[in-house]
Every structure is written in structure tokens, then in C-alpha cells.
Amino acid sequence: MTRPRRDPRAERAAIQVAAGPRPRFDRSARAAGGRPRRDPRPERAGQRVPGASRPRYDLSQVVPAQALRGEVAVAAEARQPAAAKILVVEDPAFLVAVVPDAAGGRLSPHDRQVLGAARVLAGREGGILVVSVGPCEACGPAGADRHLALGEVGTDPDERAARVAAALAVASPRHVLFPESLDGGDLARRVAVRMGVPLFDNAEVVAAGGLVRPARGRRVEQRAAPGLLASVAPDAVADYAGPPREARPLAHDLPPAAEPASTILSVARIPADPATVPLSLAEFVASAGNGIRDLDTFRQLVAALHATPGASRVLCDAGLMPRHTQVGASGTVLAATCYFALGISGAPQHLQGVAGCEHVVAVNTDLHAAMIERAGLAIVQDAQAVMPALLRLLAREKQEAGEGS
Amino acid sequence: MRIAVLLSAGRHPVSGAAVLPRLEAQAIRIAAGLGTPVGLHAGPDAAAVADALGQGLSRIAHVALPEGADPVPVLAASLRAMAPDLVLAGRRGQGGDESGIVPYALAAALGLPLIADVVAVAPGEAAGTLRLDQSLGRGALRRVVVRGPVVATVHPDAPAPLAYAFGQARRGVIEPVAAIVPAGPAAAPAAVEERPYRRRPKLVKGAPTGGSAAERLKAATGEAGAAASGRLLVDPDPDEAAREILAYLRGIGVLAPPSPRPNP
Ligand SMILES: Cc1cc2nc3c(=O)[nH]c(=O)nc-3n(C[C@H](O)[C@H](O)[C@H](O)COP(=O)(O)OP(=O)(O)OC[C@H]3O[C@@H](n4cnc5c(N)ncnc54)[C@H](O)[C@@H]3O)c2cc1C
Ligand SMILES: Nc1ncnc2c1ncn2[C@@H]1O[C@H](COP(=O)(O)O)[C@@H](O)[C@H]1O
Numbered sequence: 001m002t003r004p005r006r007d008p009r010a011e012r013a014a015i016q017v018a019a020g021p022r023p024r025f026d027r028s029a030r031a032a033g034g035r036p037r038r039d040p041r042p043e044r045a046g047q048r049v050p051g052a053s054r055p056r057y058d059l060s061q062v063v064p065a066q067a068l069r070g071e072v073a074v075a076a077e078a079r080q081p082a083a084a085k086i087l088v089v090e091d092p093a094f095l096v097a098v099v100p101d102a103a104g105g106r107l108s109p110h111d112r113q114v115l116g117a118a119r120v121l122a123g124r125e126g127g128i129l130v131v132s133v134g135p136c137e138a139c140g141p142a143g144a145d146r147h148l149a150l151g152e153v154g155t156d157p158d159e160r161a162a163r164v165a166a167a168l169a170v171a172s173p174r175h176v177l178f179p180e181s182l183d184g185g186d187l188a189r190r191v192a193v194r195m196g197v198p199l200f201d202n203a204e205v206v207a208a209g210g211l212v213r214p215a216r217g218r219r220v221e222q223r224a225a226p227g228l229l230a231s232v233a234p235d236a237v238a239d240y241a242g243p244p245r246e247a248r249p250l251a252h253d254l255p256p257a258a259e260p261a262s263t264i265l266s267v268a269r270i271p272a273d274p275a276t277v278p279l280s281l282a283e284f285v286a287s288a289g290n291g292i293r294d295l296d297t298f299r300q301l302v303a304a305l306h307a308t309p310g311a312s313r314v315l316c317d318a319g320l321m322p323r324h325t326q327v328g329a330s331g332t333v334l335a336a337t338c339y340f341a342l343g344i345s346g347a348p349q350h351l352q353g354v355a356g357c358e359h360v361v362a363v364n365t366d367l368h369a370a371m372i373e374r375a376g377l378a379i380v381q382d383a384q385a386v387m388p389a390l391l392r393l394l395a396r397e398k399q400e401a402g403e404g405s
Numbered sequence: 406m407r408i409a410v411l412l413s414a415g416r417h418p419v420s421g422a423a424v425l426p427r428l429e430a431q432a433i434r435i436a437a438g439l440g441t442p443v444g445l446h447a448g449p450d451a452a453a454v455a456d457a458l459g460q461g462l463s464r465i466a467h468v469a470l471p472e473g474a475d476p477v478p479v480l481a482a483s484l485r486a487m488a489p490d491l492v493l494a495g496r497r498g499q500g501g502d503e504s505g506i507v508p509y510a511l512a513a514a515l516g517l518p519l520i521a522d523v524v525a526v527a528p529g530e531a532a533g534t535l536r537l538d539q540s541l542g543r544g545a546l547r548r549v550v551v552r553g554p555v556v557a558t559v560h561p562d563a564p565a566p567l568a569y570a571f572g573q574a575r576r577g578v579i580e581p582v583a584a585i586v587p588a589g590p591a592a593a594p595a596a597v598e599e600r601p602y603r604r605r606p607k608l609v610k611g612a613p614t615g616g617s618a619a620e621r622l623k624a625a626t627g628e629a630g631a632a633a634s635g636r637l638l639v640d641p642d643p644d645e646a647a648r649e650i651l652a653y654l655r656g657i658g659v660l661a662p663p664s665p666r667p668n669p
Contacts, residue, residue, distance in 0.1 A: 054617055113608070155549075158518065182542060186521040189509040201504050204605060214602055215502050217418035222502075222597040235608045263518050265534060265550040272544030281544045281562070284659040305660060338659040340650075359657050361650055367639060377653045379646045380639045386650070389643035393651060397663040 087243045089145045092127025097173035098144070099164055099191075101184050102136040110179040110234050115143040117206040117237040118177050121226055126174070130247065131167050133160055140247035143240030147247040150254070156262040157183075161190035166254050168195070177206075180231040188231045200230040206237050274308045279325060279332040282308035284340070285357075287327055289350075290314040291343020291364060295321070297387045298342065304394045305340070312344050328353035342383040346371030406528070408442040409489040411480065411508070412465065414453035416500025425456040428495030430566030432559040435526050436493055437461045437567065445483060447476040451579045458577030459569040465579045477507060481514035482585035489554065491535060496522055496558040505558070512556040520549055522560035 017024040028037045049056040096118045100111035107115075118128045127145035130136060134152045150167055153159045164187065168176055178188035180202045192199035205212035210223045211230055274282065287310035288298045295315075302309045311321035313328060327334060329349040339357040344350060346362075346369055354360060354374070362375035363383045372378040379386065410433055415426035436442035444465035446454045451467035458465065466487075468479050484492060492515075497505040512519035525538040529550050539547040540560040638649060654660035 053620065156518075157521075182522055182540065185505070189506055190519075192506065193509045193513045199504065199506060201506075215599075216500055217416060217421075217503075218602045219421070220599045221602045222599055224597045236605070238608060263552045263555070265529075265552055266548075267550075268548045269541070270538070270546040270548055272546075277544035281542075283543050284654075305654070307659075338654065338657055340654075359653075359659075361653060363646070363650075372637070376635045377649065378635055378637045379641060379650070380637070381641060381643060381646050385643040386646050389647035390650060393644065393647045401663050 084243050086140070087245050089125075089127045089245070092122075092145060093125035094122075095127050095129045095146070095171060095173040096122040097129045097131050097168060097171060097176040099131050099176065099178050099184070099187065100136060101179055101181055102132045102134070103183075105135045106137055107139070107142055108179070108181070109239075110181055110184070112142050112239045113234070113237050114177050114179045114232045115139075116240040117203075117232045118175075119143050119240045119242070120206050120237070121175050121177075121208055123208060128245070129171055129173060129250070131164060131171070133163060141244040143242065143245055144247040145245050146250050148250045148252055150252070154262065155267040156264050157186060158190060159262065161187055161194055163254070165191050165194045167252060170252065170254065171250075174228075175226050176229050178229075178231040180233050185231055188229065192229050195229070197228050200224060200227055202233045203230050204233045204236045206230075206232060274306050275303070277308055279308060279310060279327070280335060282334070282336050284308065284338045285310045285327070285334055285336045286340040286342070287311055287325075287344060288315060288321065288342050289344030291345075291383055292387075294384060294387070297384075297391070301387050301391055304391060307340065308336075310334075310339075312347075312350055341371050341375070342387065344371050345369045346374060406440040406491065407487065407489040408436045408440050408491045408493065409445050409484060409487055410436050410442050410457075410462065411492065411494040411511075412444045412446040412454040412457050413495070413498045413501070413507075414446070414448050414450070415498065418499065421500075423453050424499075425454060425460065426495055426499035427566060428497070428499070428559050428561060428563075429457065430460045431561070431563040432493040432495060433457060433461045434564055434567050435523075435559065436491070439491070439526060439528070442493075443487070443489075445480065445487075447479045447483075447584075448472075451581070455574070455579065456569070458579075459571060459574030461567045461570075461573070463573070463577050465577070466582045467579050468582050468584050470584065477510045477514060478586050479584050480507075481511055483582060484511070484515060486585060491526065491554065492517070492556040493526075494556065494558050496560055508556055508558050515554075515556070517554050517556050518551060519556045519558070520551065521558050523557045524560050524563040526557065 012025060015025045015027060017026050028039055044057065047057045047059060049058050098114050098118045100114065101108055102111060115128065122128050128143055129146040129148060130139045130144040131148045131150065133150050135149055136147065139147050148167060148171065150163050153163055178184045185201065188199055188201065200211050200213060202213050203211040204214060211226055212221050212223045215222050272283070274284065279285065284307045286302045286305055286307035288295065289312040292298055299309070309325055310327040311325045313326055313331065315321040316323050316326040326332065327350060329352045331353060333353045334357055336357050338359040338361065339354050341360065341362045343364060344362070345364070345366065351370060351374060360375040361377045362371040363379045363381060363386050364372055365380065365382055366372070367380050372380065410429065412429050413426060415424050416422070417424040433442060442462060444454065444457050444462045446465060447468040447470045449470060449472045451465065454465060466483065468483055470476060470479055494508040497503045498507070509519060520537045520539060522540045523537045524540045524546070527536045529536045534550055534552050535555060537549045537551065537557055539549060540562045541547055638646060641649070651660065655662055
């Protein structure tokens with residue numbers, strides 16, 4: 001058998017790319033004779049599994065190079081992450097109720113963890129019912145199958161507990177979970193006393209096989225099968241991570257509770273005064289370090305930002321700032337949401353005090369300071385110049401707002 | 406004003422020695438600022454709460470109760486006889502089950518309102534009212550004005566306890582009080598299994614659940630999240646820097662937006 005004689009010149013002429021002053025040849029397009037030329041790089045890219053944070057490859061399939069160049073249609077769409085489909089549990093075998101704090105109608109991070117715990121107890125067959133007093137947004141993505149929104153109640157926590165207890169009596173869930181937060185723990189105990197049911201509080205482990213809580217100063221732990229009422233400790237259980245659920249609103253026709261008149265005359269919220277709140281409780285701390293010479297401007301800035309003042313050890317040792325403002329290993333360990341560091345290098349002893357802060361803003365002249373590396377917004381600039389600029393900007397905004405009225 | 410402070414037999418969290426729980430010592434301080442408080446303890450042995458005399462109480466009423474019996478009916482009966490205007494308790498016990506349910510059960514038994522987690526109590530403006538400051542965490546407070554007798558639990562952010570005074574502790578008296586109602590049968594042991602405590606890893610906020618060890622480490626040290634995607638501005642104009650900082654602070658919600666409604 002004879003092979004047809006190849007004509008390399010003609011073959012090259014056939015694959016010559018038209019454009020360009022220099023002759024260029026598209027060798028990958030040579031489909032006429034023999035195997036198509038493989039291009040390992042796009043093939044590898046085509047095997048990459050979408051979504052994962054570090055590269056993962058599905059070696060079981062080889063996507064031909066032509067397909068990668070879009071010449072041949074393959075079922076590539078199937079490999080794209082499907083638009084998250086809403087999971088529907090039509091007829092749950094049983095319900096696990098969650099009573100979130102939902103302050104301001106939004107789930108707190110702790111509430112989300114409780115929903116995660118509820119999913120552990122509900123398993124595949126059960127459904128999760130969120131019982132919220134007042135509205136509650138975005139329960140579905142957090143893992144709720146049903147949502148029962150009770151009407152707003154007055155300021156009396158007992159009234160709230162009565163509402164929740166009545167709703168739970170109607171819905172008759174198998175388990176009820178509360179967050180063990182200040183308000184959630186309070187509500188859980190009121191509901192437990194009202195229903196006459198024991199409460200398994202502060203559960204640190206939630207599994208279908210049993211709940212675990214610490215006792216006697218964390219010397220022992222108590223394990224029990226999940227009962228009706230339980231409250232879940234913060235940061236103990238992971239959030240619900242599955243596909244969003246429907247959070248189907250349930251109608252309720254609870255009779256308005258006939259409670260005796262409340263003895264609570266008035267309730268007022270007093271926000272924390274940032275100037276006097278202890279450093280360990282403060283929400284937003286602005287801190288000065290050795291790079292700050294003009295402490296008067298710093299104090300004005302702290303007041304204008306409504307922050308709590310802090311300092312590095314150098315300033316406290318020098319007597320420029322009071323000792324109780326020292327942040328760090330030998331000062332106060334912060335639990336703030338945001339830390340604003342002006343002229344602080346970020347020594348390890350100082351960074352230990354900031355480890356728990358979610359957001360850090362740093363202003364420093366040294367690009368290589370450890371604080372700059374730790375910061376979410378790092379500004380390499382003279383803090384002496386940035387502080388007055390901030391004050392000017394805040395003053396102008398205040399003035400504009402005043403004119404706007 | 407008649408004030409009762411509920412005292413439980415606590416255990417020190419580290420040594421396990423009998424000790425007055427700190428929260429109850431803080432409760433005594435709050436009560437001492439309002440009048441002459443009386444301590445109330447239900448339990449087998451009054452020596453367990455004798456420390457409270459040195460912390461600012463001059464009298465403790467002790468109701469003898471067998472070990473393990475439910476203290477709520479006995480306490481409720483004694484409180485009904487005392488008819489105090491304010492009952493203070495700790496938000497949780499210390500060294501026992503630490504469930505904090507006793508004050509709630511008591512309030513329900515007495516038919517009184519309960520205000521949880523207070524850090525300060527003062528007489529209200531109108532006669533017969535009390536002003537209680539509830540802790541909301543992070544130094545924020547909720548000020549509640551209540552009429553009539555009330556049960557309140559104390560939060561750890563309340564002022565630190567008074568110093569222990571030995572002379573006062575010697576002068577103070579512990580009065581045995583006969584239980585008005587017979588103690589109920591020992592609470593049926595709930596189906597709990599006890600083991601030595603095992604510390605479990607706390608959840609790391611924002612940690613990828615399925616990620617690599619390096620990613621989890623980054624999340625734990627705070628180098629991931631906001632810090633990893635950090636913005637770095639080298640030598641910006643100070644005004645530009647100021648705008649960036651304010652925008653960032655407003656983005657994370659620690660700084661109020663420029664007020665559209667200025668104060669009148
Ligand atoms: C046992 C022990 C415990 C300690 N505990 C603590 C503690 O609890 N808290 C604590 O803070 N420290 C503590 N320290 C001290 C710590 O090691 C550092 O010495 C200290 O934190 C440094 O403070 P600083 O960043 O303010 O000063 P420096 O290290 O002097 O840093 C000043 C920074 O400011 C920058 N800068 C200078 N001029 C300007 C400008 N015009 N604008 C902007 N930036 C400027 C510089 O680039 C530099 O990065 C401890 C030390 C020891 C040994
Ligand atoms: N036997 C008791 N006698 C008096 N007060 C008690 C007793 N047990 C609990 N208390 C009070 O109730 C609070 C909460 O206790 P507990 O419910 O055990 O966590 C304690 O801080 C005490 O103030």
C-alpha cells in the first residue's frame with residue numbers, strides 16, 4: 001500500500017495566515033492530514049474544575065484543542081457552575097425551628113451559625129423553620145425552608161416570649177434552636193420557663209447524635225440527645241453552606257396574646273460613648289504611635305471620627321498618652337471591628353493586641369512596616385499631613401450637610 | 406428600698422475551691438448603692454456564701470435545703486415573705502450547671518418581670534419606679550424604666566465588686582430561715598452524660614471550609630480576607646488619602662455617613 005506523496009510546500013501554503021508582513025503559519029489548524037496538533041496548555045486549562053479556590057483538574061476528560069478555540073461545540077456549558085438552584089423541601093418529615101435575634105430585620109453572623117446547626121439536626125428530610133419577631137431578610141440563602149414572621153411586639157421581652165411560645169406550640173417543631181447571645185439567651189430562657197421544658201443552653205457541639213455543653217467552669221462537658229429547646233454558643237458551628245433554600249412564608253393566625261399590662265414604662269437605647277468606653281469593648285479604635293508628634297491634632301481627629309483613642313507602648317511609656325490606652329500584649333487586647341493605626345510600625349507585641357480586629361487601616365511613612373502589611377487599607381504617607389486633611393474633609397462634610405438642610 | 410441578693414454556692418473556675426461568684430459580688434455592689442441589701446441562699450451549707458458578708462452584705466438569710474434539691478420553690482416562698490422591691494441575681498451561676506435558669510424560674514413563680522444583664526440600677530424619677538441599664542455589649546446600653554418589684558440579673562460589665570473587708574465579714578450574721586414550703590424531691594437527673602471537658606477549635610471567621618491548610622492558616626492569622634485583598638496607596642495626596650480612608654471606614658460601617666439630617 002502506498003501512501004499519497006506529501007507536498008510540504010503546498011501544505012505550508014495552505015496553512016499560511018494571511019495577515020501580517022511576515023509569513024505566519026497556523027500549524028494547529030492542520031486537520032487535513034494526520035492527527036491534529038495538540039496544544040497542551042489550553043487542554044490543561046480546559047480540564048480545570050471551575051469554582052475551587054486552588055487549581056483542581058479533572059484529568060479524566062480531554063477537551064480537544066479545537067473545542068477550546070471554539071471551533072467545535074462541546075458540552076462546555078455543563079461544566080460551568082449552574083446558577084445556584086433553589087432547593088425545595090416540599091413535605092418535610094419534621095421541622096427544626098430557629099428563633100434568630102435578627103436585630104433590625106437582618107440575620108447576625110451568630111444567627112447564621114444557628115441556622116447551620118439547625119441544618120445538622122434537620123438532615124436531609126427535615127425542614128428548617130425560621131420564627132422571627134418582625135421581618136427578617138435573606139433567610140433562604142442562610143438555609144431556611146420555611147419562614148414564619150410574627151408581628152412586631154412592644155418593648156416587653158415577656159410579650160415577645162409569649163408570642164414565640166405560642167407560635168412554637170402551633171408549629172410543633174421537633175427541635176428549637178436559639179442563639180446564646182444577650183437577647184437570644186434571654187428569650188430562650190423565658191420561652192423555656194413559659195413552656196415548662198428544660199433548655200439545653202450554650203451548646204458547643206451540635207450533632208444529630210447529641211449536643212455538648214460545658215459546665216462547672218469548663219471542667220466537664222455534658223452530652224445529651226437533642227431535646228426540644230437548645231441554644232447554640234457563638235462561633236461553635238459553621239454556617240449553612242449548601243444551595244439557597246426557599247424560605248417559604250407561612251401564614252399564621254395566632255390570636256393576639258392577652259398579656260397582663262406590662263410594668264415596663266419606657267425603654268431607650270443609649271449608644272456607647274466612644275470617648276469613655278473601655279478599650280477592650282470599643283468598636284472602632286484610632287491609635288497613635290511613635291510616628292505621631294502632634295497629639296493635639298490626633299485627639300481632635302479621634303473625637304471627629306467618634307473613635308476610642310489608643311496608643312502604642314512608646315507613647316504610653318513617654319507619658320504622652322495614658323497607660324490605659326495602650327494596645328498590645330502588655331496593654332489591652334482589642335475586640336474592635338476596625339483599627340486605625342497612625343504612625344505605628346506594628347511590632348509583634350503590638351500586633352497581638354490587634355489580632356482580633358477585622359479591619360485595619362494604617363498610615364505610615366515606611367512601606368515595609370508590618371502594620372502596612374496587616375492593613376486592609378494601607379497608606380504610605382506622612383500621618384502629620386493626613387490627619388489635618390481628614391479633619392478638613394470631615395469639617396467640610398459637616399458644613400455641606402448643614403447647608404443642605 | 407428592700408433588696409434581696411440571691412447568692413449561690415460557687416466554685417472557683419480554676420481551683421474548684423468554694424468561692425462567692427464574681428457576678429453576685431457585683432450584684433452586692435449594685436445593691437449596696439441603693440439601700441441595705443439582704444442575701445438569700447438556699448443550700449445545704451451557709452458557709453459557702455459567708456464570703457458575701459465581707460463584700461458588703463450585713464445579713465444573709467439561709468434556707469437549709471438538701472443537696473441537689475430544686476431551690477426555686479423554696480426561694481420563691483422566702484422572697485414572697487420578704488416582699489423585696491428588687492431581687493438581684495447573677496446572669497449565670499458558677500461551678501454548677503451554669504444554665505442561668507434559676508432567676509427566670511423565680512420571676513415566673515413570683516409573677517414579677519425580669520430584666521436581664523443589668524450593669525446599673527438607680528431609683529426612677531417617679532416614686533416606686535426603677536431605672537435599670539441593660540448591657541447590649543460593646544458598652545452600649547438599653548435603659549429600662551420599670552414600675553414595682555422586679556427581678557434583675559447582673560452582667561459582667563457591671564462595676565467591679567467592692568473590696569473584701571474582714572471586719573465586716575466578722576460582724577455580719579447568717580440567719581437560718583425555716584423553709585416555708587417543703588423542698589421538692591431532688592430534681593430527676595436529666596439524661597446527661599458527663600465527661601472531662603475537651604477544648605474544641607473555635608470557628609475561624611471567613612475560613613474556607615474546603616481550602617488548603619495554608620489558606621486556613623492565613624485566615625487564622627488575619628492575613629486573609631480584608632487584609633489579603635488590601636489596598637496599598639503609596640504617596641497619595643493627603644486629601645486623596647483622607648477621602649479613601651473615610652470611604653473605607655464608611656464601607657465597613659464604623660463611621661456614620663455624612664449626616665443628611667443635621668442636628669437642629
Ligand atoms: C515585653 C514587651 C512587651 C511589649 N508590649 C507592647 C504592647 O503591649 N504594646 C505596644 O504597642 N508595644 C509593646 N512593646 C513595644 C514594641 O516592641 C514596640 O517597641 C512598639 O510597639 C513600637 O511602637 P511604635 O510602632 O509606636 O514605634 P516605632 O517602632 O518607633 O514606629 C514608628 C513608626 O511610625 C512611622 N512614622 C514615623 N514618622 C511618621 C510620620 N510622620 N507619619 C507616619 N508614620 C511615621 C515609622 O515609619 C515607624 O514605622 C513591647 C515590648 C516588649 C519587649
Ligand atoms: N441555691 C441558690 N440560692 C440562691 N440563689 C441561687 C441559687 N442557685 C442559683 N441562684 C441564683 O441564680 C443565679 C443563676 O444561677 P444558675 O441558674 O444556677 O446558673 C445565680 O447567680 C444566683 O444568683
